[in-house]
Amino acid sequence: MPSPQSAPAIGLRLEGICKRFGSFTALRDLTLDIAPGEFVALLGHNGAGKTTLLRIASQLMRPSAGRITFVSGNEALSPDSARRAVGLVAHSTLLYDEFTAAENLTLFAQLYSLDDLPARVAQALDACGLGTRATSLVRTFSRGMRQRLALARALLHSPSLFLLDEPAAGLDRQGLAWLGATLSRLRGDGCTVIVSTHARNESLDLATRAINLSGGRVDRDSGTGGDPRPLLATLREEA
Amino acid sequence: MNTPRAALIILGKELRLELRTRELSNATIVFALIVVVLFSFAFDPTAAEARRYGPGLLWIAFLFAGSLMLNPSFAREQANDTLDALRLAPIPSFGLLLGKMLANLLFLSAAECVLVPVFSILYNVSLSGIVGRLIIVLFLGNAGLVITGTVFSAVSAHARMRELLLPLLLLPILAPLLIAAVEATAALFADPPALDTTWLSVLGGFDVVFLTASWILCDYLLEE
Amino acid sequence: MKLRIPIAIVLTALIIFAGYAGLFIAPDEATMHAIQRIFYFHLPSWIACFTAFTVVFVANIGWLSTRREKYDVLAVSAAEVGIICCTIGLITGPLWAHPVWGIWWTWDARLTTTFILWLLYISYLLLRGLLDDPERRATLSAVFGIFAFLDVPLVYVSNRLWRTQHPQPVILGGKNSGLDPTMAKVLLLCVIAVLAVMVLVLVDRYRLELLRREAEGLRLEIESRAEVSAGDAGS
Numbered sequence: 001m002p003s004p005q006s007a008p009a010i011g012l013r014l015e016g017i018c019k020r021f022g023s024f025t026a027l028r029d030l031t032l033d034i035a036p037g038e039f040v041a042l043l044g045h046n047g048a049g050k051t052t053l054l055r056i057a058s059q060l061m062r063p064s065a066g067r068i069t070f071v072s073g074n075e076a077l078s079p080d081s082a083r084r085a086v087g088l089v090a091h092s093t094l095l096y097d098e099f100t101a102a103e104n105l106t107l108f109a110q111l112y113s114l115d116d117l118p119a120r121v122a123q124a125l126d127a128c129g130l131g132t133r134a135t136s137l138v139r140t141f142s143r144g145m146r147q148r149l150a151l152a153r154a155l156l157h158s159p160s161l162f163l164l165d166e167p168a169a170g171l172d173r174q175g176l177a178w179l180g181a182t183l184s185r186l187r188g189d190g191c192t193v194i195v196s197t198h199a200r201n202e203s204l205d206l207a208t209r210a211i212n213l214s215g216g217r218v219d220r221d222s223g224t225g226g227d228p229r230p231l232l233a234t235l236r237e238e239a
Numbered sequence: 240m241n242t243p244r245a246a247l248i249i250l251g252k253e254l255r256l257e258l259r260t261r262e263l264s265n266a267t268i269v270f271a272l273i274v275v276v277l278f279s280f281a282f283d284p285t286a287a288e289a290r291r292y293g294p295g296l297l298w299i300a301f302l303f304a305g306s307l308m309l310n311p312s313f314a315r316e317q318a319n320d321t322l323d324a325l326r327l328a329p330i331p332s333f334g335l336l337l338g339k340m341l342a343n344l345l346f347l348s349a350a351e352c353v354l355v356p357v358f359s360i361l362y363n364v365s366l367s368g369i370v371g372r373l374i375i376v377l378f379l380g381n382a383g384l385v386i387t388g389t390v391f392s393a394v395s396a397h398a399r400m401r402e403l404l405l406p407l408l409l410l411p412i413l414a415p416l417l418i419a420a421v422e423a424t425a426a427l428f429a430d431p432p433a434l435d436t437t438w439l440s441v442l443g444g445f446d447v448v449f450l451t452a453s454w455i456l457c458d459y460l461l462e463e
Numbered sequence: 464m465k466l467r468i469p470i471a472i473v474l475t476a477l478i479i480f481a482g483y484a485g486l487f488i489a490p491d492e493a494t495m496h497a498i499q500r501i502f503y504f505h506l507p508s509w510i511a512c513f514t515a516f517t518v519v520f521v522a523n524i525g526w527l528s529t530r531r532e533k534y535d536v537l538a539v540s541a542a543e544v545g546i547i548c549c550t551i552g553l554i555t556g557p558l559w560a561h562p563v564w565g566i567w568w569t570w571d572a573r574l575t576t577t578f579i580l581w582l583l584y585i586s587y588l589l590l591r592g593l594l595d596d597p598e599r600r601a602t603l604s605a606v607f608g609i610f611a612f613l614d615v616p617l618v619y620v621s622n623r624l625w626r627t628q629h630p631q632p633v634i635l636g637g638k639n640s641g642l643d644p645t646m647a648k649v650l651l652l653c654v655i656a657v658l659a660v661m662v663l664v665l666v667d668r669y670r671l672e673l674l675r676r677e678a679e680g681l682r683l684e685i686e687s688r689a690e691v692s693a694g695d696a697g698s
Contacts, residue, residue, distance in 0.1 A: 022683075023597075023679060062462055083327065083328070084329040096256065098256055098259050107252055111330055113329075215691075391607070404593055412610060414575075414614075415617040415622075419621050437624060456606050459605070462602065
């Protein structure tokens, strides 16, 4: 059941982004302009800086240098408005194991000031196939179910900029199908999406742009409006 | 979203989590009771001595139990990186911090609701006539304890040996609070009981200074 | 800095002269006699200690507002120097007190505040030692450092109030009132000498820390390049 887009699509501008952890530099002078509505496949080996980039884009992490701007229409968004419009699926599930599925979603719905909570939460749980397990503790869920719930949590506030860090990892077949359908719907709605991955999977067929990171820098970029398929073809098949 | 509303949501979450798991309250109450009982082995107090040393004993018990209880405040947000989820949400950082402070205040106060009557019974110290004023002193003292303790829980959550580090950071800072709280409590245990406004001002001052400092510095506390 | 060696020589001469002045030039004190001369280093070490910890506070604020690494380096250097001065003060104090008053220690406002101060900054260094990520270490220790500095006046006030309620033998009060002019001059000399030495040590420690971080950075750079070329060779 599609939920309406809460705001127009958002573009992301990164200028000279650096991130250092002590003497280890994860991102070096990274400059990227991601247009609203683009579906970006972020590629690169482990350690190339994909996770760091996504964490900075979601404002969880401060860059050591450089600037990040969120653009809507022709205006720059304030950091708080941007936070309201960004959704992140991270390596961890970001869920409370001791809460039920419904309690987790209700908490985050409250934090995002959403209304009509019971209906919204029920709808979200049904959409990801966890409607029957609404009152079960997350602690009892399988990995695939947790990942599905994590996705549902990230989608709850209808983000206009959706960031996913290796979302297919740990998903079961039902989850993968739902992920594919959700990403397809988001793309259709004009949501800006950035998916990071280091191996091939079906959701990448939706990509309108591919960016390869290596050593903290942009290595190759198919560009806005370009063809991402040659770059995507270089990815190895997922085992 | 404004800070009070965010704080209430976080407070609600902390309470719900605690009611579900009861991790903190059980451990805190038991530990504080152990301290109270052990003190009686260290010196065998008469009723008069108990009135004299009682305040010190009580507050040391609260301090130790409190520093144990405050550690999980941020440490348990590291499972599944739930702190990231809270930081992602469009809520003010101080709302998040304040919610946790309020929750810790409630937990500590709940533990003291058990502890103070038990102390009163074990050491034959009568609390009649001073309960109301004692609650004021306890509130101001607890506030200072949870304000600094919650902040240092956030600080030590990222460090190694954090269970040991938190008391190490917290107890020196709380020295003025300990003095003021003990003296104010002692004034209530004295004959006739009196509410010592000087010491209450020190407690209040401590609370205001560190709450303000927390408010100013909260973004630095939570950033990555 | 080429001036370092001449400056160090001058300051060494100065502090030796100050020591000589304290031991021989200053007149003998009426009641305490020779042991009172410890005062000429005891008081200056406190002044140096509080100066150092104020530098830590300023450096903490500097880091949080500018994120420039030099403030973090300054903070750790000043904290270490301050702790040394504080330790000297805490040791010379009892050494003075025992022959004169027969007690090693008393919990009066000044002594207690200084002891807590010492504990706070030891905790500051411990905290730094237990945080691994350099930027997080700088930020979180700066927050703690600010809290510690704000705590000090509260410690002093509460101890003072406590002391007026529980009178203690007054042992450190009034020593600055009515100081003999020669004694005052010697004291001033010692304060300047100790402060100057403290600043010299602080600057040295600061530069040492900068060098250490640079060396660490180079080492990690070499390691990561070695990994990359090994990886290239392998694939």
